[in-house]
Amino acid sequence: MDFEDSAEEAAFRAEARAFLEANAERRKPGAVEGYRRGQDAPGAMERAKSFQRRKADAGFVGIHWPKEWGGRGGTQIQNVIYNQEEAQFDVLSGIFGIGIHLAMPTICVCGTPEQRDRFVPPAMRADEVWCQLFSEPSGGSDLAALRTRAERDGDGWVINGQKIWNSGAHYSDFGILVARSDANVPKHAGLTFFILDMKSPGVEVRPIRQLSGSAHFNEVFFTNVRIPDNMRIGPVGGGWRVALTTLMNERHGMRDSPGPDFQELFTLANQLELEDGLAIDNAAVQEKLADFYVRSQGLKYTKYRGMTALSRGGTPGPESSIIKVVAANKLQEILSYGLDLIGMAGPTMGEDMPVAGIFEEALLYSPALRIAGGTDEIMRNIIAERVLGLPQDVRVDKDVPFRDVPTGSRG
Amino acid sequence: MDFEDSAEEAAFRAEARAFLEANAERRKPGAVEGYRRGQDAPGAMERAKSFQRRKADAGFVGIHWPKEWGGRGGTQIQNVIYNQEEAQFDVLSGIFGIGIHLAMPTICVCGTPEQRDRFVPPAMRADEVWCQLFSEPSGGSDLAALRTRAERDGDGWVINGQKIWNSGAHYSDFGILVARSDANVPKHAGLTFFILDMKSPGVEVRPIRQLSGSAHFNEVFFTNVRIPDNMRIGPVGGGWRVALTTLMNERHGMRDSPGPDFQELFTLANQLELEDGLAIDNAAVQEKLADFYVRSQGLKYTKYRGMTALSRGGTPGPESSIIKVVAANKLQEILSYGLDLIGMAGPTMGEDMPVAGIFEEALLYSPALRIAGGTDEIMRNIIAERVLGLPQDVRVDKDVPFRDVPTGSRG
Amino acid sequence: MNFDFPDELKQLRDEARRFLSERCPTSVPRRILEGGEPYDRELWRSMAEMGWTGAAIPEEYGGAGLGHLAVCVLAEELGHAVAPVPFSSSVYLATEAIKLFGSDAQKQQYLPKLAAGELVGTFAMAERPGPADPRKLIAHVANGHLSGTKLAVPDGDVANFAVVAVHGGNAPWLHLVDLGGSGVTRATVTTIDPTRSHARIVFDGAAAEPLPGSEGAESVRRLLDCAAVMLAFEQVGCAQAALEMARDYARERYAFGRPIGSFQAIKHKLADVYIAVELARSNAYYGAWALHSDAAELPIAASVARISACDAGWLASKENIQTHGGMGFTWQMDCQFYYRRAKLHALALGGTREWKQRLIAELRTRNTIALPTD
């Protein structure tokens, strides 16, 4: 039992590090990781694209993809190792994540060889950027309840409707889209999956402003948007199975939450003067710190268990499904407690606040992390049903035609 | 805004206190309130009965009952005031609670004048003791799913089946019983309510031993037990409405949980030496104490709000519905934390442990308090549906004949 | 037992709710959030005309003389409406400080104008991150001139004057400073809740007038206790509004073919919020009783009310967002107002850790009083 790389893993790690040292800048030590602070910086996209090209040429895009996809034919653990190393550098691969981690695997698995050969190479080099068009205002956690219509029209399809929670529509060349091609069958049966050229006429993108003030998501409206049938992925009415392939790859489970963690609270406690000495000397603060540390370590070593499975060529066990819900709630508790310690001066925003103002900033974006990519409630359902094998809730929407499923005044 | 009695209330309180001083012994100050410690003491029943007689003769039983029931014709707040005073004395009125608070009001409201005049006077003087026969193994939180059968037979009924969670069947003269008289209608429609003479042939009582080792509950089995029709309360098939009358009177809402509370933890913290001084001087202990104090006070003043409504001749508001679930969970958290402080020596049972061993004792009985009289889950449903007006869960057992309602291998 | 507000104050509460539901829907805090104004001056004026700003000011000083209980019911409604007005700064703190510690001349000079809403006052204390501990203050007064820097002063950019807490030694600890005068530099700061404006204020030998009664650090604590009770009602109102918003949405929003409010995940979540709000309300009542009856246990009652209100506000406002799902964290939805305001309130008079520590200290000095009995 150890945390060491195998010889092969160590060699690969050295290779990855060498590439990164030559092509990117290390993060400053102790730099506070805000929420998408980097992506909002000027010129970010250009820098991201040029790095992505070099990364692809060096064989670090699609590391664990089979060679016939254009990948390196490497292992999952090599992928993890590269990401661990990349995380120490100031790069923005995340912008291309939807194309690389979601769209391309879906096209490769469910699409035709022609579709694969047309789209994968430019996506890997960021010559074409991708976005996702799944969620709808009426859907929310009930993703399959989407209403955007796809109607047959000669050799193609006409799309009308609206999507939401889209990232990057405004800079994307293509999007993966799920639409309802038949409302007279139960909801999962009437869906079809498409590739949409985002420059098609009738596509309108409107940014959604978040509580935090920034706008990382869009609404996308479709008015008689035409899609040729050769841009369809999988059979007509088979869109849900294709979408599930995409969602599998999303691997919410392993996702952590950016923002203040134990280390930031520990730093704060070492700075703050309380009534009777440093916060770190106060037993009440120590107890809270200990609770957060134990949870953070639990997440860290749960990820290590998953990585060990990958390193043995397996897949992470069910325990990985706990990570997102624990991380998002821990974040909200930590920032709330940090603000409580800062006290009367706490409400002020700005990098001159303790720990670079991360607690105040996180207050405004943290609610999204308990919702986006699967709400706490959905994650607990998944654990209860898929991991513990508890029975499904009563489903009133299952065997009825979609058009007959009850909907409320709030959609 | 004040906590004072009105002139009338003060006068009544004085009268009650005078009666109690003359007929009972004050509890020792600081005496730790265990769970039913008193009721298990030898000779408890005799002492309880003789006190109940004097209490009834003095007009302190059925204080807020109308005169025609044989009550005092007083007010709800007088009832509360008497109970506040009685709580400071070492008496066991609780043994007769089912008869006085549940059975008699039900009989008076839903029964005939003959039934009322036959049963109320002896119950008030504890010449006849009552118990409740509602819950069944298959029912649990789903009370109306009871299966005990009541079949017509000439001028009476024949009862077969089993009840559970009964208190006092072994010393009771009568019981109030709900049974299923028709399994071919939906579950709430097929019930009938009876008075059962506990000495009837075919009634068998078996005590249920609890986790704590003591046995405060019984299973009661019925084998061809006959009940004359004049012992039926309300119409055939109208048993659920009668049972609801009983359950109303149970007023779970206002019930608190016996055992260690803030005061006991505070006492413990003032006794225990930690690594660096008294526990009460440790900031972590102080923070926990503060959390518990705030919750205890919140409950206390929530009760005061309810009493104020009573004192004005009204009924307590919906806020009273929070008391049981908050009190039961607070109890379990306090005892767990108390034991944690006692540490390595903590597992030992016995009155020579800190605070008379109340923390160790409560560990064993506290789980029952989150379940008996409405589980946490049922209490939250009640708050969500009746107080907040949220819609019912999907009900698959509602409009089908009871015999067709699905049941699992565990009943 | 009469643990409730008198009927006339319940009428006042109903009037306040009617007025605010018409005059201060959420479009009003939204205007302040998005626009340039620091607060809704029109609303403030009408509140003054109705006598709200002077509710607890004796009639002899031009107030309505209704006492603290009246301020408590108004505070609850203002919290429910997340009203963007300097009520807490001017009424719970500035007015209260002058009432508690001011000379008769000072009362004559300030209270009538505060009652009329012509003057807006505030309270300046925080100098650095950490607890609101008066003994740690650095700001000081030397022959009538005050120097020091105060952070995140609520309404500091719009108030006419401030009650400034300083380390007073044997002299008074609270001083009146005209914020328009010389030696005062104020810079508006952005906070987690832009619907209530804040400023950083640097005092550099600003003319300061002592509140003669404010001797000893205790007087600062006393002011915080009084304000904490009234603010607790504002917090309860805010939490209640967040709960109602979540409840209404859960009834109307459908998923999987049924209202989301029919799922126990939502039902029990909102039941827990209801529990927290009712506990906070009961504890706020206790605080109101102690404030109203000038009880010796005010420090205990104020701490209990504040801790309970902070917990309820945080839980109710964050779970309101959670109940709304994706829409909950959008700018267009109103969830943000309760979330921002609840946390602002929770920091305003110092965090709960400070108050818990103080609560236990107070209980230890007089633990015969007010231990939960039944």
Place this chain on the structure above:
Amino acid sequence: MNFDFPDELKQLRDEARRFLSERCPTSVPRRILEGGEPYDRELWRSMAEMGWTGAAIPEEYGGAGLGHLAVCVLAEELGHAVAPVPFSSSVYLATEAIKLFGSDAQKQQYLPKLAAGELVGTFAMAERPGPADPRKLIAHVANGHLSGTKLAVPDGDVANFAVVAVHGGNAPWLHLVDLGGSGVTRATVTTIDPTRSHARIVFDGAAAEPLPGSEGAESVRRLLDCAAVMLAFEQVGCAQAALEMARDYARERYAFGRPIGSFQAIKHKLADVYIAVELARSNAYYGAWALHSDAAELPIAASVARISACDAGWLASKENIQTHGGMGFTWQMDCQFYYRRAKLHALALGGTREWKQRLIAELRTRNTIALPTD
């Protein structure tokens, strides 16, 4: 990255589970709960025959020489079976103390018999309610004779000898005492978990033999750290078993015409239990790694593993009862075994408050190590 147990130990775990499910169903702890025996001697003997008691004892001393990781996997299975045997006392504590601090002669004398299960050892430390702080011990040794009173000594009534912690000053802090010898009075005490017997032991000048390596209070802490890791696995096993029992009941028990496991109130409750158990398991792995590799951060890893395991055990065992409803708190149901045992474990080596305080102290001394990175 190889953060998992080697395959041969996974096989050992499977064998242990098969053996215990057949040899130690819940009827076994029930027999101890209701009967007179202090523990299941037969079961103990078979465990010894299979080499479990000597798993971590070097072969030169008659053990299997499998190391600590083997004890960890066995502990998890014994916890799952709530086995009524003195394994934790004899293996995690007595054996470990001799391995850590014993002379070669002492190892020669004790380890082979401990490995063979012929000797049962235990650890006696607690002298009064409060933290397990060696610096506060009153028991002492004067020229080879030990005096003091030890409370709630696990298996104190059945163990042949005890490792007794005393205030050793500059001399050793841990001593071997023959519990059958003179000057030793033991009285069986009832605890919250009668499936594991305990005794109060009075030492009155009992012959004591020092463990020469146990100098300084640190050696006692070191022993507690090692034991905490192994016990954490027993706790995780116990919590896992409680979760499985609740899950199975929730699938089979119907209410309102459907399995109670289809209600989100139960689903999400058990999801939260699963989360706590998996966090505890991951942290226990961390402890196992530190123990196995004799890492400098053992005190940190042991604290994290213990705190996490105590939380998981309490949550899983009380919510298992809650999931069972009324049947859950009856004597006839098995829920009680996990509930009693989980709390017993949580107190055995001192409560979590003590360990949290220590964890932060350790992190402050070497906070470069082991801070959560990703």
